[in-house]
Amino acid sequence: MAAGTLLYAQSGGVTAVINATASAVVAEARARKVKVLAARNGILGALREELVDTSKESAAAIRALAHTPGGAFGTCRYKLKSLEDDRARYERLLDVLRAHDVRYFLYNGGNDSADTAHKVSQLAREFDYPLTCIGVPKTVDNDLAVTDCCPGFGSAAKYTAISVREAALDVAAMAETSTKVFVYEAMGRHAGWLAAAAGLAGEGGDQAPHLILFPERTYDEADFLARVEKTVARVGHCVVVASEGIRTADGRFVADAGGGKDSFGHTQLGGVASHLAGRVKDALGMKVHWTLPDYLQRSARHIASQTDLDHALAVGKAAVRFALDGRNATMPVIVRTSDAPYRWKIEPAPLEKIANREKTMPAAFIRRDGYGITAKARAYLEPLIRGEAYPPYGKDGLPRYVTLRNEVLRQRLEPWKG
Structure with missing residues (x-):
């Protein structure tokens, strides 16, 4: 022992x-x-x-x-x-x-x-x-x-790819008379791995996601809006996946929520999807829907x-x-x-x-135009989302999760004053 x-x-x-x-x-x-x-x-x-x-x-x-x-x-x-x-x-x-x-x-x-x-x-x-x-x-x-x-990444990546594929089918069905552009916000402050995972939802330029915005690439609003417009003209609609950490050429977070920094020194982010949706609506006059999955990405057991x-x-x-x-x-x-x-x-x-070292997306994983993933990225990502590890379900139709007793030991030291 x-x-x-x-x-x-x-x-x-x-x-x-x-x-x-x-x-x-x-x-x-x-x-x-x-x-x-x-x-x-x-x-x-x-x-x-x-x-x-x-x-x-x-x-x-x-x-x-x-x-x-x-x-x-x-x-x-x-x-x-x-x-x-x-x-x-x-x-x-x-x-x-x-x-x-x-x-x-x-x-x-x-x-x-x-x-x-x-x-x-x-x-x-x-x-x-x-x-x-x-x-x-x-x-x-x-x-x-x-x-x-x-x-933790593989499950969040699977949730992201599935959500984008399903939402894309919804948008395609409504595009003739309603939503033309859908924006999905993915977690990723400095590394665009989750945004890249959304790329598994489809293959080819006409399958969603049509545009992916990575934090490893500078966000150029004029170029982005032009590509949205061209995609809608070609496909009839446009599905955008944006990492929460995209930045402009001056290094500013597009989604800086103005909430200061957390205990890790990270800028509080939030709302890149709503921001992009607003710009598309104002600049292109298209009907837009957007979503911020937030905690859903990491809790989807x-x-x-x-x-x-x-x-x-x-x-x-x-x-x-x-x-x-x-x-x-x-x-x-x-x-x-x-x-x-x-x-x-x-x-x-x-x-x-x-x-304190951070692994970002390799350049070889991001498409040359900066708006999608490459075959190398797909080969890396696909195995990580394979297989379904479903939880057991109860008669009420909901997953059966556990809550521990979490009994705390008697303390042996003086209370911490820090």
């Missing part, structure tokens, strides 16, 4: 399959006789010493996590700064870990979370505390470096990708294995070994090569 306790925490925005990773972590640790605690509401719960005792959860509940969306233990957007600037918080975190004999820390999140896990490993080394830190990959934006893809679920389970299991093997400051990443047939494996990668 391994010595010490494992602490698992979720970070940032959730995905349709992040709970599947949690399920795999708890199940694998149980199989290896390791006690698992979970931080309530992510790193904040760890700092507050609000630690959930997962041993209170039944095996059936842990299994049900694999088909339940959301973040079962709660998550947060809370970024720890450098070790120097946030010294007190890091030391408080280490105090909490010591108090509960935590020897393995698994942080399930994106770039910032990988950075935090890396810094905690450095602090533990400085204080000579035996702690193995593992970053566990998660993000719908698919922007983590090193890993071929991110658990009812149509999750089986490939994505397999990835999420695999990284959770590997994270525990790497932790118990003492692979400190690493992350289990997905390595693609073949496109056709699609094959992949899990390997460890150092957190220092992942933390």
Whole structure:
């Protein structure tokens, strides 16, 4: 039996399959006789010493996590700064870990979370505390470096491609006497992976989406409006997919909501679809509809990708294995070994090569005119949305999801004042 306790925490925005990773972590640790605690509401719960005792959860509940969306233990957007600037918080975190004999820390999140896990490993080394830190990959934006893809992306990509294909059929049916242009807003601040996934909805210039706007390309309003007009003239309607993070030539976000920045330092975005719809209506005089799926993109467990679920389970299991093997400051990443047939494996990668690094769309994945995806992008994206991992349904016609008991341990330290 391994010595010490494992602490698992979720970070940032959730995905349709992040709970599947949690399920795999708890199940694998149980199989290896390791006690698992979970931080309530992510790193904040760890700092507050609000630690959930997962041993209170039944095996059936842990299994049900694999088909339940959301973040079962709660998550947060809370970024720890450098070790120097946030010294007190890091030391408080280490105090909490010591108090509960935590020897393995698994942080399930994106770039910032990988950075935090890396810094905690450095602090533990400085204080000579035996702690193995593992970053566990998660993000719908698919922007983590090193890993071929991110658990959570495939399901969001599948939802996006399906939604665009279905909406396009609706628009085509109404175009003669009603809607000429439909604008779909996809998540993606700096990386256009989800917008690109919409490209799987159709093939050829006359199939939707007709125009995709990527954050990797400068938004040129005059050119965009001209292309919309030409598409409507040729096809009869136009379906546009726009990443929330598109920028003008001066670097300004088209969808800057004016809400300042969040705790990660990210500009609050919102409304690129409504903005584009307004410009099309005003400039071209066409009837426009638009949609902002927002949380729906990342919570749509009812149509999750089986490939994505397999990835999420695999990284959770590997994270525990790497932790118990003492692979400190690493992350289990997905390595693609073949496109056709699609094959992949899990390997460890150092957190220092992942933390705070962002993977954007390769130039070879974006069509030369900047408004669509290439065959290379399609070959990369298609395997990630394959397979349907439906949740079980009840007699009421709704998915049967689980809610955990989330019993918090008695605190052993003085309340955190931070």
